[in-house]
Amino acid sequence: MNDTLVTVVGNVATSVEYRETPTGGVARFRFAATARRWDRERSVWTDGPTSFYTVSAWRQLAANLAASVAVGEPLVVHGRLRVREEAPGDGQGGQRRTFVDIDALAVGHDLARGTSAFRRGGKRGPEQAMTEGPEGVPMRAPEPVGT
Template sequence: MSQETYLTIKGRLTADPELRYAPSGSAVTNFTVAVRAQKFDKQANEWKDQPTKFWRCSAWDQGKLARAQNIANLLKKSDNVIVYGELVTREYETKEGEKRSVDEIRVESIGKDLTFHGQAYAANEAPEQQDGGNWGGNEPAVGGGWGDQPTNQSTSPGGWG
């Protein structure tokens, strides 16, 4: 097994992902994820915020896998994301000739963290389908969009019919 270090981070995008193309034509998307950790203080019996860490990330397209383009098209500033990838150290030279290095995550997979997105439904309510369909109850659908709250209550518990 090789010496790669893989990380999973959960945080928020600090800006819209930036899509670029290498001279070879390969697409790469760069973005930064802010991770704000908390630590439990036993003496104060409460959670304390730790300094925010900023992780630079890069994602490349690979053949038919359009990871970089998908990230640039589907994610935006302040989206909560979960990122999994390899920790790599990249070296570069500044315009003044100074040699520097930076740690970044080469993204293998990424997804939106839905923990705080949207609205939760009550146990006896089910969301409606986009076309106005019903997800398991026998009554006709009301409204037609995902954001509409159902006005008919199903008589069956659990909401899934």
């Protein structure tokens, strides 16, 4: 009820790591968001600092992420913001580190930057989601463009 919900637009920075747990599948990846601003003096767009987040997803969203997302793809991530601090460890120079995580509730490709084809999925793991369509029917390989 008092969770901080955020929506972040950016790019996938690492491969999606998927694993099964006793409570269902979990997927994790790093996500990069860079602010762009219009520089009036130079009349150009400039990049601001890049923020990195660790995104976690559970159950069917995790399996669908693992089957659908690759490094570099533009996404829109909506979820609960979690900020955590860790005590200093070896090699950190005695400084506390702050991490910002997002527990994803919804994830989608950013259609302002490309196209996507949606396939309704059932309850299955990431390996099946990549090779099977609805009702377990094998999917055909996509037709080459321009032939």
